[in-house]
Amino acid sequence: MTRAEAKVSSWESDARTDLALLVKTVGYEFRKRIQFRTGFFVREVLNGMVQPLVMLFVFAAIYRSASASGDAADATLGSWQYSEIVRYVAGLLIVMKLVFNARGLDLSAEIFEGRITKYLTMPFRYFVLIQGRFVQFTIMQVVVATLVWCLAYALMGDRWLVPVSWLATGQALTLVLLGSYCCFLLTVILNTLAFWLDVVWSLLVMAWFVISFVGGAIMPVSQMPVWASSAFSWLFPYWMISAPIEILMGRLGTDAFLRGLAIVTVQLVLLDALRRFTWRRGLAHYVGAGM
Amino acid sequence: MGQQRPSSLPERLQWGLRVMRAYARIGWVRKSQFRWEFFNQVLMDSLFYVSSIATFTMLYALGDDSASGAVSLAGWSFADMKVFLGMTFVADALMMTFLGQQWHFGGDLKNGALDSFRVRPGPTAFLYFYQRFSPEGLTNLLIASGWLVYALSGVVGHQVSGWHVAWALPCAIGLIAFAQVFVSLFYCLVELWLMNSDLGQLSSQLFTTMGERPIDVYPSPMARFLLYVVPVAAVSWFPSSLVLGKLSGGFALAYPLVLVVFALIVVRIFRIGLRRYDSAMG
Amino acid sequence: MNAGGETDAYVLEAHGVGKSFTTFERQPGFLGVLKNFVARKSVVVDALSGIDLTVRRGETVGLIGANGAGKTTLVKILTGIVPATTGAARLFGRDSFHLRNQEKARLALVMGQKSQLWWDLPPIDSFKLLKEIYSIETVDFDRRVAEYTKMLDVEDRLKIQLRQLSLGQRMKMEIIGAFLHDPDVVFLDEPTIGLDLVSREVIRQFLVRLAEERGVTFMLTSHDLEDIEETCKRIVVLDGGRMAFDGDLAALSAQVMGKRAIEVHVDPHTPIDESALSRDIAAFGAVVAGRSVAAVTVVVDAARLPELVPALFQLLQVRDLSVERQPLELLVREIYRRSDREGSSIAGSRPEGASV
Numbered sequence: 001m002t003r004a005e006a007k008v009s010s011w012e013s014d015a016r017t018d019l020a021l022l023v024k025t026v027g028y029e030f031r032k033r034i035q036f037r038t039g040f041f042v043r044e045v046l047n048g049m050v051q052p053l054v055m056l057f058v059f060a061a062i063y064r065s066a067s068a069s070g071d072a073a074d075a076t077l078g079s080w081q082y083s084e085i086v087r088y089v090a091g092l093l094i095v096m097k098l099v100f101n102a103r104g105l106d107l108s109a110e111i112f113e114g115r116i117t118k119y120l121t122m123p124f125r126y127f128v129l130i131q132g133r134f135v136q137f138t139i140m141q142v143v144v145a146t147l148v149w150c151l152a153y154a155l156m157g158d159r160w161l162v163p164v165s166w167l168a169t170g171q172a173l174t175l176v177l178l179g180s181y182c183c184f185l186l187t188v189i190l191n192t193l194a195f196w197l198d199v200v201w202s203l204l205v206m207a208w209f210v211i212s213f214v215g216g217a218i219m220p221v222s223q224m225p226v227w228a229s230s231a232f233s234w235l236f237p238y239w240m241i242s243a244p245i246e247i248l249m250g251r252l253g254t255d256a257f258l259r260g261l262a263i264v265t266v267q268l269v270l271l272d273a274l275r276r277f278t279w280r281r282g283l284a285h286y287v288g289a290g291m
Numbered sequence: 292m293g294q295q296r297p298s299s300l301p302e303r304l305q306w307g308l309r310v311m312r313a314y315a316r317i318g319w320v321r322k323s324q325f326r327w328e329f330f331n332q333v334l335m336d337s338l339f340y341v342s343s344i345a346t347f348t349m350l351y352a353l354g355d356d357s358a359s360g361a362v363s364l365a366g367w368s369f370a371d372m373k374v375f376l377g378m379t380f381v382a383d384a385l386m387m388t389f390l391g392q393q394w395h396f397g398g399d400l401k402n403g404a405l406d407s408f409r410v411r412p413g414p415t416a417f418l419y420f421y422q423r424f425s426p427e428g429l430t431n432l433l434i435a436s437g438w439l440v441y442a443l444s445g446v447v448g449h450q451v452s453g454w455h456v457a458w459a460l461p462c463a464i465g466l467i468a469f470a471q472v473f474v475s476l477f478y479c480l481v482e483l484w485l486m487n488s489d490l491g492q493l494s495s496q497l498f499t500t501m502g503e504r505p506i507d508v509y510p511s512p513m514a515r516f517l518l519y520v521v522p523v524a525a526v527s528w529f530p531s532s533l534v535l536g537k538l539s540g541g542f543a544l545a546y547p548l549v550l551v552v553f554a555l556i557v558v559r560i561f562r563i564g565l566r567r568y569d570s571a572m573g
Numbered sequence: 574m575n576a577g578g579e580t581d582a583y584v585l586e587a588h589g590v591g592k593s594f595t596t597f598e599r600q601p602g603f604l605g606v607l608k609n610f611v612a613r614k615s616v617v618v619d620a621l622s623g624i625d626l627t628v629r630r631g632e633t634v635g636l637i638g639a640n641g642a643g644k645t646t647l648v649k650i651l652t653g654i655v656p657a658t659t660g661a662a663r664l665f666g667r668d669s670f671h672l673r674n675q676e677k678a679r680l681a682l683v684m685g686q687k688s689q690l691w692w693d694l695p696p697i698d699s700f701k702l703l704k705e706i707y708s709i710e711t712v713d714f715d716r717r718v719a720e721y722t723k724m725l726d727v728e729d730r731l732k733i734q735l736r737q738l739s740l741g742q743r744m745k746m747e748i749i750g751a752f753l754h755d756p757d758v759v760f761l762d763e764p765t766i767g768l769d770l771v772s773r774e775v776i777r778q779f780l781v782r783l784a785e786e787r788g789v790t791f792m793l794t795s796h797d798l799e800d801i802e803e804t805c806k807r808i809v810v811l812d813g814g815r816m817a818f819d820g821d822l823a824a825l826s827a828q829v830m831g832k833r834a835i836e837v838h839v840d841p842h843t844p845i846d847e848s849a850l851s852r853d854i855a856a857f858g859a860v861v862a863g864r865s866v867a868a869v870t871v872v873v874d875a876a877r878l879p880e881l882v883p884a885l886f887q888l889l890q891v892r893d894l895s896v897e898r899q900p901l902e903l904l905v906r907e908i909y910r911r912s913d914r915e916g917s918s919i920a921g922s923r924p925e926g927a928s929v
Contacts (some may be wrong), residue, residue: 031606042489050497054504058350061365061508066354077353077362159393202331206338213342296675296708304710321693324734407689409654411706412677419708541655566670569594570655 018128026133026139029114043103044144047097055218056089078223083159084249088220090152091245096217097145098176099240100137100184102133102204105130108194111286122284127188127279134184138177164250171257172244178264179240183211185271192275195282216242222251236267294558296412300539310413311421318424332427336387337434340380344438344504347372365507372505375531377439379503382467382526384435386475388428392420393475397482397491403570416476416561439459451536463530466547470525473554474498476561477521483564499522505531518549582666584758584790585628585651589660591647592621592814597843599614604629612644620646621814624660628792630757633784634820636794636803638811644794647811648760651792652682664758678707681756683747685763696733696746714753721749724779748776752783759791763829766799777803810908818876818908833875837885838893841867845889853888857881867892 033040063072063082072082080088107130110116119126152160165167190203212218215237221229222242234236239260246252297306322329351369354362364372385394399405408419443460447453474561478498482491502523506514518524529546530537598614599604628634638644649655650662653669662669672680683689690699697718704714707828722728725745730738735746744764749869761780765773781804783789795801800820801808808825810818818825822896839845850869851861857877863870869889873881876897885891 039489042493046493050493050500054500057508058364058504062362065362065364114335197327198325199328199331202328202335206331206335209335209338209342213345217351218342218346221302223353225352228349294677303654306705309705310702317691317694317698317702321691322696324693403687406649406654406684406687407682410652410677410680411680412674413706566656568655570649 007203017124021128022132022135023123025129026136029133029136030140033136044140045148049093051169051217052089052092052096056086059085059089060097080220080223085251086159087161088245090218091248092241094145094149094161094244095176095241097141097148098138098178098180100134100187102187102208103188105133105191107188107191108200111192111194111282130188134181138180160185162246163248163249168250171254172247175239175244175247175257175260178268179236182236182264182268183240183269185268185275189271189275189278192278192282195285213236215240222246234263236264239264306413309395309418310418315424319426322426329427332425333430336431339383340435340438343376343379347376365505367505370450371531371535373442373445374439374535375505375527377435377442378463378467378527378531380435380437381432381464382471384432385426385468386471388425388432388470390420390475391425391428392423393479396479397489398481400568405568406570415565420475432457434493446535451534455536456534459534463533466550467526467530469554470522470550473550473557474521474523474526476557480560480564481556483561483567502526502528522550522553577674582630583627584630584665585626586663587626587651587660587790590621590624590647590650590657590662591619591659592650593617593619593658597904606833607792619814621650624816625671626809626819628790630790631784631788632790632807634792635805635808636792636811637796637798637808638803640873643814645762648762648792648794651657652680652760655844678754679757681751681759683751683759683761683764685744685766688735688743688747690746690750692736693734695732695734696750699735700750703750703753711755713755717753717755718749725749725775738828741768744768744772745776748779757786757790759789761793763796764796765795765797773797780804789829831875832872832898833878835871835873835885835890835895836895836897837869837871837884837891839869840890840892843890845869850888854881854884857884863891880901
């Protein structure tokens with residue numbers, strides 16, 4: 001066997017190990033998530049619904065006051081009619097379920113308390129275990145989001161957000177999932193700062209604030225002032241939250257999707273490189289017990 | 292035994308203040324060792340303030356191009372909203388300063404971390420909830436108060452008199468502190484009665500978020516629910532309305548009594564609920 | 574001890590105390606978890622049942638039992654952390670779950686596996702907090718801190734973060750924290766777990782001294798029988814949530830003291846007829862308790878030792894021989910076995926006032 005062949009063979013073997021481990025981790029994570037029924041319903045089904053629903057009441061009040069007739073449906077604010085805002089909020093309820101959140105990862109605690117030591121001596125990449133949590137989260141949330149959408153559509157019909165086409169659905173889902181992976185990588189990077197810092201949870205909360213605001217989880221980015229919307233459109237959170245909903249609604253087309261795909265892909269690659277860098281440098285600092 | 296247990300009410304109050312002072316001292320000593328955490332948490336809450344202000348600034352700015360030329364949020368002008376946000380920030384900072392332990396209650400119940408508080412001579416809830424005094428919360432309280440003063444400067448002399456603000460503001464802040472304590476205890480009650488459900492956290496998230504908007508934006512039954520059943524309206528809506536002179540005298544006087552009744556009920560149910568604490572055995 | 578005017582009163586009582594809790598049966602595998610999610614089966618576990626126990630002021634009680642025997646549960650019920658499901662538990666004459674502040678001020682609890690001091694702070698800061706909680710006079714506080722840290726040899730560790738102290742030093746600090754308010758009753762739940770021999774010894778001496786000098790009543794749970802032997806006068810054995818033994822440690826020790834284990838080292842190449850050996854030594858009331866390739870262990874009453882030892886030299890090719898007291902562990906193991914067999918508690922020679 002030549003050296004090149006040996007390298008390929010070793011790579012294939014590693015990939016097989018990683019895949020087998022990933023499948024096992026996903027199964028294990030599923031088991032953990034559905035241990036407690038009420039907890040599952042609260043964490044996986046209701047999670048992420050509060051903020052959009054409250055904002056809907058705020059929007060209704062604002063639109064009512066902006067309308068000459070006092071009927072919210074008659075008003076248009078920043079190119080958005082009230083009925084569109086309602087569908088945007090409906091989209092938020094679905095999309096925000098698919099976005100990976102820091103709650104699903106306690107890597108910083110594992111580093112700080114020295115719990116990763118045992119994994120470092122095992123013959124696999126530790127990152128695969130963490131990826132397992134992302135894959136489990138995504139599969140479960142796609143199922144939950146689909147069920148929530150079906151239930152809402154059965155109750156509300158066309159007043160609920162109905163995608164303009166299957167193509168738009170595919171495009172939106174692609175952007176959301178890629179964006180969610182960016183979110184996951186950012187969460188991993190911030191967690192690995194635990195190699196140097198005592199506390200990182202506040203950084204995670206701040207990152208979530210920024211992602212929510214910049215991404216349009218509070219109001220559509222295109223309804224914000226022009227300077228803000230044009231600046232935010234260069235960041236992955238916008239293509240993860242606001243843009244996919246507008247694609248589903250038919251307000252944005254394939255051109256926008258391709259632009260978003262390019263931006264998100266570039267940022268994903270950069271984040272992954274940063275993730276590798278911080279992990280490598282962090283391990284050099286690692287003392288086993290953290291404290 | 293070399294110790295005098297407090298027996299009369301003034302002695303018990305003194306004892307409570309001494310314990311709070313000791314907790315505060317511990318909080319400062321602890322944070323002096325974790326300066327990065329201190330800085331980050333101040334920044335984190337400041338970011339919450341900035342994003343809230345930015346959101347409402349943008350929402351009200353949308354009204355400039357609307358048919359009516361200006362928008363209000365269910366009767367709340369932008370100037371009113373600034374005061375409302377100020378009260379929300381103060382309430383949040385008070386919560387962070389004194390009651391941050393509430394966020395850990397669910398986990399502590401599961402891990403049996405209430406054990407040592409159950410055997411101490413003092414109310415379990417008091418000793419447990421006040422243990423995490425947060426200096427960064429206090430710093431944020433200063434920032435929040437600064438914003439509130441700025442917001443009030445926009446209404447004093449136009450909508451309300453300085454005298455009105457002078458007596459209403461201390462009442463409002465006292466009410467916020469009182470309401471925060473018992474509303475927080477209510478969230479913990481949910482956790483205590485429905486362990487392993489995360490319903491405590493969900494109810495906290497739900498009602499806190501709802502309380503961060505004026506209750507006038509909600510349908511009437513929902514607003515009444517937030518006033519009388521889970522009175523998050525007492526945390527920001529009622530104090531802001533009081534300071535802005537939006538309330539009738541009768542309601543302003545009677546509503547604090549509702550809060551007292553709520554507090555008594557919550558404390559009673561919490562005590563009964565402690566029987567459900569199994570100290571990580573089950 | 575007669576301090577506090579409670580000479581004849583029981584400071585601690587348990588009458589028919591039981592504790593059960595509901596848990597859910599978890600089936601293994603992914604399908605099992607899904608099945609649990611849809612329809613789960615609840616199981617009621619009896620952690621304790623029918624515990625009767627009374628303790629007088631100044632008594633030192635060792636509570637032993639295997640893992641899951643119910644020791645910690647009993648301590649949690651007696652201290653009022655959790656309520657009993659059945660029966661009644663009383664401390665200072667009052668229902669444990671409804672203790673008032675004045676009773677709680679006379680109580681202390683040390684948990685070996687759970688720190689009650691602040692992890693990020695030097696112990697002295699945690700002690701100052703306890704000073705306020707227990708309203709301890711400054712003079713008493715300073716004197717006790719100085720005295721106890723000296724007794725436990727941690728005077729120079731007071732201003733070092735708790736998390737930077739060794740396990741032994743941390744436990745000593747926990748114990749000091751528990752004794753600062755001069756409690757009448759102290760519960761110590763495995764205070765020596767994981768500690769080295771020197772730390773254990775220092776802690777034992779500390780407990781013995783406080784018990785003797787101040788008449789502190791304490792209940793100590795431990796897996797280490799030496800802890801119990803050196804610090805307690807009374808022993809309570811729990812097995813499977815039931816009381817297997819409650820009696821005077823001296824009486825139990827007397828049984829042990831009266832027995833000797835003789836380890837006879839023999840030539841491994843010379844075969845031994847074990848049945849003949851058992852028959853021959855039975856005449857001295859002795860039994861073969863163990864056998865290895867090169868050694869035989871024989872247990873006999875101490876009084877018959879002078880007769881048996883010469884006989885052993887005749888019966889076996891003795892290379893070496895050692896005589897030791899029968900370990901208490903063997904006896905406790907016997908108590909467990911008898912408890913399992915008989916399904917009921919075994920009353921020992923109880924100290925005055927104790928009940929089973």
